[in-house]
Amino acid sequence: MSGPETVDRVLMTAAVVFVVVAVALLFVRISRGPSMLxxxxxxxxxxxVVIxxxxxxxxxxxDSFYFPIMLVLAFLGFTGSVGIARFIAVRDKPLAHRRPAGGKGEK
Incomplete structure (x- = not known):
């Protein structure tokens, strides 16, 4: 193996190790919580991390085969985050500021 190939292999191995450690720590965070957020x-x-x-x-x-898959996963992650943020923002609003179920608030 030449010098650049050795460096490539070491860097790729380090990247895989970091991704595996990140996934393990994320599973701990997801399982422990403490909140939905x-x-x-x-x-x-x-x-x-999957991306x-x-x-x-x-x-x-x-190989560039995975680039479209990465793009779709990024889009899904973004839309999921926005959806969850909107859900939590509505859920955490004080009751006085919420509109009644009828649609229009009183003035």
Missing amino acids: DRAIGLDVFAA AGLGAKSAFAR
């Missing part, structure tokens, strides 16, 4: 953030970061893992695999194989 912590779990939602953990799942969002999990999507980012990073696919990027490392793509770099190791020198």
